[in-house]
Amino acid sequence: xxxxxxxxxxxxxxxxxxxxxxxxxxxxxxxxxxxxxxxxxxxxxxxxxxxxxxxxxxxxxxxxxxxxxxxxxxxxxxxxxxxxxxxxxxxxxxxxxxxxxxxxxxxxxxxxxxxxxxxxxxxxxxxxxxxxxxxxxxxxxxxxxxxxxxxxxxxxxxxxxxxxxxxxxxxxxxxxxxxxxxxxxxxxxxxxxxxxxxxxxxxxxxxxxxxxxxxxxxxxxxxxxxxxxxxxxxxxxxxxxxxxxxxxxxxxxxxxxxxxxxxxxxxxxxxxxxxxxxxxxxxxxxxxxxxxxxxxxxxxxxxxxxxxxxxxxxxxxxxxxxxxxxxxxxxxxxxxxxxxxxxxxxxxxxxxxxxxxxxxxxxxxxxxxxxxxxxxxxxxxxxxxxxxxxxxxxxxxxxxxxxxxxxxxxxxxxxxxxxxxxxxxxxxxxxxxxxxxxxxxxxxxxxxxxxxxxxxxxxxxxxxxxxxxxxxxxxxxxxxxxxxxxxxxxxxxxxxxxxxxxxxxxxxxxxxxxxxxxxxxxxxxxxxxxxxxxx
Amino acid sequence: xxxxxxxxxxxxxxxxxxxxxxxxxxxxxxxxxxxxxxxxxxxxxxxxxxxxxxxxxxxxxxxxxxxxxxxxxxxxxxxxxxxxxxxxxxxxxxxxxxxxxxxxxxxxxxxxxxxxxxxxxxxxxxxxxxxxxxxxxxxxxxxxxxxxxxxxxxxxxxxxxxxxxxxxxxxxxxxxxxxxxxxxxxxxxxxxxxxxxxxxxxxxxxxxxxxxxxxxxxxxxxxxxxxxxxxxxxxxxxxxxxxxxxxxxxxxxxxxxxxxxxxxxxxxxxxxxxxxxxxxxxxxxxxxxxxxxxxxxxxxxxxxxxxxxxxxxxxxxxxxxxxxxxxxxxxxxxxxxxxxxxxxxxxxxxxxxxxxxxxxxxxxxxxxxxxxxxxxxxxxxxxxxxxxxxxxxxxxxxxxxxxxxxxxxx
Numbered sequence: 001x002x003x004x005x006x007x008x009x010x011x012x013x014x015x016x017x018x019x020x021x022x023x024x025x026x027x028x029x030x031x032x033x034x035x036x037x038x039x040x041x042x043x044x045x046x047x048x049x050x051x052x053x054x055x056x057x058x059x060x061x062x063x064x065x066x067x068x069x070x071x072x073x074x075x076x077x078x079x080x081x082x083x084x085x086x087x088x089x090x091x092x093x094x095x096x097x098x099x100x101x102x103x104x105x106x107x108x109x110x111x112x113x114x115x116x117x118x119x120x121x122x123x124x125x126x127x128x129x130x131x132x133x134x135x136x137x138x139x140x141x142x143x144x145x146x147x148x149x150x151x152x153x154x155x156x157x158x159x160x161x162x163x164x165x166x167x168x169x170x171x172x173x174x175x176x177x178x179x180x181x182x183x184x185x186x187x188x189x190x191x192x193x194x195x196x197x198x199x200x201x202x203x204x205x206x207x208x209x210x211x212x213x214x215x216x217x218x219x220x221x222x223x224x225x226x227x228x229x230x231x232x233x234x235x236x237x238x239x240x241x242x243x244x245x246x247x248x249x250x251x252x253x254x255x256x257x258x259x260x261x262x263x264x265x266x267x268x269x270x271x272x273x274x275x276x277x278x279x280x281x282x283x284x285x286x287x288x289x290x291x292x293x294x295x296x297x298x299x300x301x302x303x304x305x306x307x308x309x310x311x312x313x314x315x316x317x318x319x320x321x322x323x324x325x326x327x328x329x330x331x332x333x334x335x336x337x338x339x340x341x342x343x344x345x346x347x348x349x350x351x352x353x354x355x356x357x358x359x360x361x362x363x364x365x366x367x368x369x370x371x372x373x374x375x376x377x378x379x380x381x382x383x384x385x386x387x388x389x390x391x392x393x394x395x396x397x398x399x400x401x402x403x404x405x406x407x408x409x410x411x412x413x414x415x416x417x418x419x420x421x422x423x424x425x426x427x428x429x430x431x432x433x434x435x436x437x438x439x440x441x442x443x444x445x446x447x448x449x450x451x452x453x454x455x456x457x458x459x460x461x462x463x464x465x466x467x468x469x470x471x472x473x474x475x476x477x478x479x480x481x482x483x484x485x486x487x488x489x490x491x492x493x494x495x496x497x498x499x500x501x502x503x504x505x506x507x508x509x510x511x512x513x514x515x516x517x518x519x520x521x522x523x524x525x526x527x528x529x530x531x532x533x534x535x
Numbered sequence: 536x537x538x539x540x541x542x543x544x545x546x547x548x549x550x551x552x553x554x555x556x557x558x559x560x561x562x563x564x565x566x567x568x569x570x571x572x573x574x575x576x577x578x579x580x581x582x583x584x585x586x587x588x589x590x591x592x593x594x595x596x597x598x599x600x601x602x603x604x605x606x607x608x609x610x611x612x613x614x615x616x617x618x619x620x621x622x623x624x625x626x627x628x629x630x631x632x633x634x635x636x637x638x639x640x641x642x643x644x645x646x647x648x649x650x651x652x653x654x655x656x657x658x659x660x661x662x663x664x665x666x667x668x669x670x671x672x673x674x675x676x677x678x679x680x681x682x683x684x685x686x687x688x689x690x691x692x693x694x695x696x697x698x699x700x701x702x703x704x705x706x707x708x709x710x711x712x713x714x715x716x717x718x719x720x721x722x723x724x725x726x727x728x729x730x731x732x733x734x735x736x737x738x739x740x741x742x743x744x745x746x747x748x749x750x751x752x753x754x755x756x757x758x759x760x761x762x763x764x765x766x767x768x769x770x771x772x773x774x775x776x777x778x779x780x781x782x783x784x785x786x787x788x789x790x791x792x793x794x795x796x797x798x799x800x801x802x803x804x805x806x807x808x809x810x811x812x813x814x815x816x817x818x819x820x821x822x823x824x825x826x827x828x829x830x831x832x833x834x835x836x837x838x839x840x841x842x843x844x845x846x847x848x849x850x851x852x853x854x855x856x857x858x859x860x861x862x863x864x865x866x867x868x869x870x871x872x873x874x875x876x877x878x879x880x881x882x883x884x885x886x887x888x889x890x891x892x893x894x895x896x897x898x899x900x901x902x903x904x905x906x907x908x909x910x911x912x913x914x915x916x917x918x919x920x921x922x923x924x925x926x927x928x929x930x931x932x933x934x935x936x937x938x939x940x941x942x943x944x945x
Contacts, residue, residue: 416684419686429684429686465686465687466687467686469691469692472689472695473689473691479691479692479695482692482695483699487881490881491880491881493880494879494880498876498878502854502857502873506847506854506871507854510846511848513885514572514848514924514930516784518577518581518925519576519784520657520784521584521655521656521657521658521928523881524700525585525590526592526700526703527700527703528703531699531702
């Protein structure tokens with residue numbers, strides 16, 4: 001039976017950060033994720049690199065942490081953070097004036113940078129804003145890509161000797177004499193059960209922590225809370241824009257590549273996979289959009305997506321006020337750690353704090369230095385210019401690829417692999433093959449998360465078939481599942497479009513269906529359920 | 536200045552209507568803005584593929600007539616009589632013989648299954664002559680020719696998908712082989728792309744196809760790289776059906792070839808005038824079309840106006856404030872009921888069928904009470920409601936037959 005020093009259950013940003021942190025401290029780590037990496041709260045987040053300003057009044061502890069980690073991530077992950085800067089604006093007649101002073105004082109008390117600017121200056125910076133601004137502040141908000149942040153943590157850990165597997169679900173824990181000695185894994189791609197032993201178990205499964213904790217009889221209660229985000233198909237603002245008011249729904253717009261992410265909402269749910277947004281959530285967001293920006297209310301909506309915040313409700317000891325680490329020593333399971341709560345922005349701090357505890361208890365290196373060690377693929381302006389000159393006919397593709405991967409792009413961006421597969425997002429064959437060969441992409445959705453293919457204006461109309469073809473070529477065993485995967489991808493696109501179906505996007509989806517259903521007859525009624533699910 | 540008939544829209548329905556009306560002695564002015572669904576289509580003439588909400592495969596389109604809902608354009612134009620529908624189908628394909636005999640392959644009485652570029656099987660009545668070898672026959676043998684680095688026609692993916700579709704349709708003895716060539720076997724270009732047809736080198740293509748024809752067995756199926764490259768079409772004909780391309784999507788090849796054919800027929804007809812416009816508005820109350828073309832705005836009055844502007848894809852409809860609007864007249868056709876948008880991409884109850892115009896047997900638009908809205912305006916093609924092209928696979932059948940019916944009733 002395989003043996004690891006540490007088995008980390010949960011492949012979101014926290015699990016990935018922990019795997020890297022512990023591998024840096026000398027442990028031999030196995031990271032297990034039941035779906036694809038970063039498909040829980042991580043991949044459904046607002047992609048916001050918090051300045052901390054949002055929390056200065058209601059949660060100063062969290063604000064302080066965000067402010068510090070904001071700087072750290074801009075250093076160690078420069079190439080996947082877009083340092084857009086951010087604004088907080090108070091809209092006349094909508095936002096309470098008394099919050100403004102509290103906000104400014106809170107920023108000072110929590111060491112969060114904010115600088116007041118005039119409404120006129122704010123409108124010059126962001127002309128699409130509602131012109132009726134009472135107060136405005138500049139803050140250090142930014143955009144961080146949660147997918148690549150996760151993959152680069154995993155890539156670094158694997159380069160140091162760790163092992164990471166997606167589509168590997170921990171279905172139970174192995175016990176011996178009342179102690180937990182390992183995990184029972186379902187390998188979903190091969191449909192095989194495997195047993196692996198581990199000295200230390202870390203459960204970092206976010207909204208699924210409760211389910212896993214149940215299996216070992218631990219008292220950890222998770223109360224998932226759903227948030228919805230609408231994706232507009234262009235950059236409405238150059239910077240992150242926040243409402244200057246007590247945190248509410250529909251407060252924030254984050255520019256993300258060629259789109260704008262607007263959210264969010266807050267709905268308690270029982271099941272962390274209850275992802276369907278309600279009409280109320282959509283109406284609320286539509287209303288707030290109109291208040292914030294007339295232009296936004298008239299922009300094409302690409303889709304709506306949701307995620308479950310993994311809120312820990314009760315139980316266990318707290319590490320800080322913002323996230324919790326449970327160690328089950330009372331139950332004689334002192335080799336098991338459960339970590340929950342927290343934010344995308346503070347993942348590194350969470351991983352470090354847990355790493356410190358595990359290092360102390362189990363004799364690993366005292367420091368991981370993750371606040372100093374950069375993630376793979378530095379951003380170098382000169383290098384980018386050189387690449388642009390070298391691949392003259394593919395300049396736009398070079399720029400887009402470099403903005404996603406930094407220097408790592410050099411390893412897979414080559415002339416012979418320069419064919420553009422996804423025209424909307426300028427994704428080359430080289431990048432897609434890299435995502436399959438080095439980053440464990442096993443489906444069209446996996447390729448999409450790593451490369452952004454199918455995320456552009458045409459929503460995969462042209463490239464879904466091509467990606468299926470590349471996967472067939474590169475992945476043994478994909479061929480039989482190609483039909484199932486294509487259908488799954490088409491259905492997922494529709495599910496995110498349907499709640500906000502209107503206008504230009506409705507037209508685009510009709511064209512999408514003409515291609516796959518009319519021209520390709522992919523919904524041939526002669527196919528049975530078992531045909532759709534392949535062999 | 537008074538002309539006789541204005542046709543708005545130069546897709547399949549508009550250009551076929553223009554041709555048939557010109558044959559009848561009308562003078563026709565065709566206004567067009569840009570490309571719509573016809574140019575993007577697979578270039579095949581689907582008459583009727585499925586009925587019963589897409590559940591039953593139709594072998595003879597005429598036999599499917601009985602299962603069509605009353606509002607379906609096929610029913611409306613044939614006064615609910617199956618034999619009238621049959622006659623319309625036969626007569627129209629005869630009157631359009633430059634298309635159905637010279638350009639397409641098939642018969643109006645039989646749907647066949649064709650291999651597509653994704654490895655699916657598509658039922659259709661007519662394909663372009665360059666595609667006839669892609670028809671699936673029991674006991675047939677096919678060699679899929681892939682180009683290394685081309686993922687729009689990828690034999691490994693196609694073979695995997697075909698396995699499933701052939702089995703589902705009960706084909707047990709079809710043999711699939713694969714063959715790979717390189718881009719430099721057919722072009723001199725360094726970074727080949729389907730979007731630049733001129734890169735194909737005639738001599739290289741002929742040489743490579745000859746080589747494959749010698750070495751490979753069965754019907755050789757090649758990627759849809761022919762685009763508007765007429766020489767390549769001639770070359771294929773030299774191989775007399777041994778080499779064939781496949782119906783495909785997003786190649787903008789066969790659809791564009793179809794457009795070329797329709798446009799050249801219109802351009803060579805002295806009774807038809809084609810006018811490109813940047814903007815156009817139809818005023819039904821006084822039958823005036825106001826349009827701007829080449830920087831100048833003009834207005835003209837017509838005796839008859841035919842709306843052939845297409846659906847959401849063609850640009851004939853758009854969604855404005857929750858209503859489906861006819862972009863030529865700006866009339867609100869119907870309300871888009873958001874809660875009726877289907878839950879699934881594959882749902883057979885697609886809303887679009889309910890959203891286009893309802894018409895009487897003269898193709899005059901009627902309201903919910905059945906009253907004629909405008910007497911001298913007629914609607915053809917996918918601007919009509921009552922049918923769902925995605926589900927029935929009747930994409931070009933409805934444009935053709937409604938255009939034909941128009942020429943009979945005017």
